[in-house]
Amino acid sequence: MNNETVKIQTLNNNNRMSTQELLQLITQKLEEGYTNFEIDGCGQHNIGGSSWSKDRKSELLFKIKNPGQRAGAMALKGTKIVIDGSAPADVGWLNSGATIIVKGDCGDTAAHCAAGGKIYVSGRVGTRSGALMKHDPKFEVPEFWVLKNTGSFGFEFMGGGIAVVCGWDCENISSVLGSRSCVGMVGGTIYVRGNFNDIASCVEVKPLDDNDINFLKSGLVKFLNEIDKSELFDKLTNFTEWKKIVPVSSGNKKERMSVSEFRKNNWIENGIFGDFINDDFTVYPMPSTGAGRIHIPKWNKENCIDCKICFNNCPQNAIEYENKIYHSADDKCIGCGICEAVCPKKCWEIISDRKEIS
Ligand code: SF4
Ligand code: SF4
Structure with missing residues (x-):
């Protein structure tokens, strides 16, 4: 194996390397036994995702500037990705075990579908981040750490894993989780520091217990170290400022609303496009001759x-x-x-x- 760093400059004399050319070059270098990459990108997609070393054992390191969408998508255990600055949508999509560090903000759907590894973000994340996170008990619990806040609709249909939203420097906003977060959440835990509101009725808010505090204390040391903000540890460890959000346990579920009640009180008249479409709601049979x-x-x-x-x-x-x-x-x-x-x-x-x- 060769731990010399492969430096890839993707823009030369205004000629931009395409995503395909870049990924083919990385694959070629991986097959030659290289494990360390420094990539000066200009928006190429999927950098660092689904990569493995020639011997299938050595750790990989990708240092990336200016990535495109899906940096670290489907990235595997043994891969570390460090993004110098912000990144667009889908960082760590379906992360499968990598450690992904973003030293800036993320676009929408960060950690979407994440199933393993750790995603550390030193800024904010956009809409629908953490949605569909899941945990297969055969593997480590996926973790998603955000120093500041999330956009709306976060953690939709979350089925497992742990998300931590530190709410740092967000004292002036009404919700560090945006609006309508946790809709359809059935598993996992979200730790939140700071104000939040407008969360779905399928979750409940609880105080932290000793296990939660121990998890956060040790996790914060690693997180803050990776994003170069260790000095914030004392400020983020006043655990009276934290809460946890978990799915409502089945015994506490509210009585289910009937469909007719829902249609009468909640549904938009004539369906969600009822303002625009006239429909007699006849259900026609399959096409026939x-x-x-x-x-x-x-x-x-x-x-x-x-x-x-x-x-x-x-x-x-x-x-x-x-x-x-x-x-x-x-x-x-x-x-x-x-x-x-x-x-x-x-x-x-x-x-x-x-x-x-x-
Ligand atoms: S054959 Fe006549 S009817 Fe058929 S496509 Fe051509 S123009 Fe139209
Ligand atoms: S004639 Fe053929 S193409 Fe025209 S509607 Fe009938 S099945 Fe469709």
């Missing part, structure tokens, strides 16, 4: 240039052609409307109301 069709194509010969595009594109071979007359065979046509869509001369008209045809 003949008289059961919902839509029936009618051919108008006026503009036809006999190009046969409709004839060749009908998925049912339903268009019949005889003496320059086209028609759709009732026993084959399912009323899909493709003939109407492909005709360059708008010769087909789809008629929706069966009564109109008969």
Whole structure:
């Protein structure tokens, strides 16, 4: 193995290396036995994700500047990724064991689907961060640490893992978790310091116990060290300022609202697009042929240039052609409307109301 650092400059004389070229170069160097990389990026995606060393044992180190989306996506145990500055969306998406350190802010969906490893962020993270985090008990618990705050809709459908939102320097905002966080959360724990509101009714807020405090104390030492902010340890360890959010245990679940009650009191009249769409809410059967069709194509010969595009594109071979007359065979046509869509001369008209045809 070769621990000499591979330095990759992705912009030369205004020529930008594509994501594909960069990932191919990294793969080539990994196969040559290199383990340490310094990458000066210009927005290339997926840097550091799904990489392993030639001997499948040695640790990998990626130091990255200016990455694109999905830095460290699906990154594996034994990989360390250090991002110098901020990073766009999907940092650590489906992290599978790597340690990912972002010395700045993250875009939306940081740690989305994270299933292993640790993600340390020295700033803020965007909307839907921590959503769908999960924990397979065969592997270590994934951790997601954020020094400041999160955007809205965080931790949606979280099924496992631990998130820590330190709320540092956020005293003036009303919620360090934004709005509508924890919707559908069924597992895991979120530790929060500072104000928060508008969390889903499927979670409950609890004070910390001794195990929580011990976890946070030891975790904060590592986190703050990795983001070069060890001086904040004393300020963040007043545990009266912290709370934890966990899913409501099944015994404490509120009585479930009936569907009719929900429709009456919570649902927007006529559905979520009811303001824009008129719908009689009839449920139609599966497409069928003949008289059961919902839509029936009618051919108008006026503009036809006999190009046969409709004839060749009908998925049912339903268009019949005889003496320059086209028609759709009732026993084959399912009323899909493709003939109407492909005709360059708008010769087909789809008629929706069966009564109109008969
Ligand atoms: S509506 Fe669909 S199935 Fe019927 S003739 Fe046109 S393309 Fe063929
Ligand atoms: S696609 Fe239109 S113009 Fe072409 S043959 Fe069919 S009906 Fe005529």
